Amino acid sequence: MRLAIANFTNDLHEDQGAALGDGPEVRRVLIRRSYTGELTGSSVVELQTCITGEAEFGYAGVEIFEGRLGAHEGGFAFAHIGRREGDALDTVGYVVPGSGAGALTWIGGVVVISMAETGHEIRLTYDLPEE
Secondary structure (H helix, E strand, C coil), X not given: CEEEEEEEEEEEEEECCCCXXXXXXXXXXXXXXXXXECEEEEEEEEEEEEEEECCEEEEEEEXXXXXXXXXXXXXXXXXXXXXXXXXXXXXXXXXXXXXXXXXXXXXXXXXEXXXXXXXXXXEEEEECCCC
């Protein structure tokens, strides 16, 4: 297993849902991201969110990444879930089996997204069988 670390920015954040009832807000969100670092490229993310406060929420989503992982060009999907409480962001995700394309066809791995001094950070612990 290898580790790739990258940063991303959210270039588009489009709320596609509405609050349901009087309790927590349940919303569908579309995000477009740009990646720099050991992952370079862009992605589209669709999230289902539950917002309970100004800086508190939970989410589940699927992200489709296209670009480069080191010297390997291609793409893959990863599913991730998480929660934010104040400044703390806890997430976990997995590369979707069979979702790889191009030089990333056989990728597998685990994804963790966090807040760092440089903004959003992603850590991908991955395996490519030909490596």
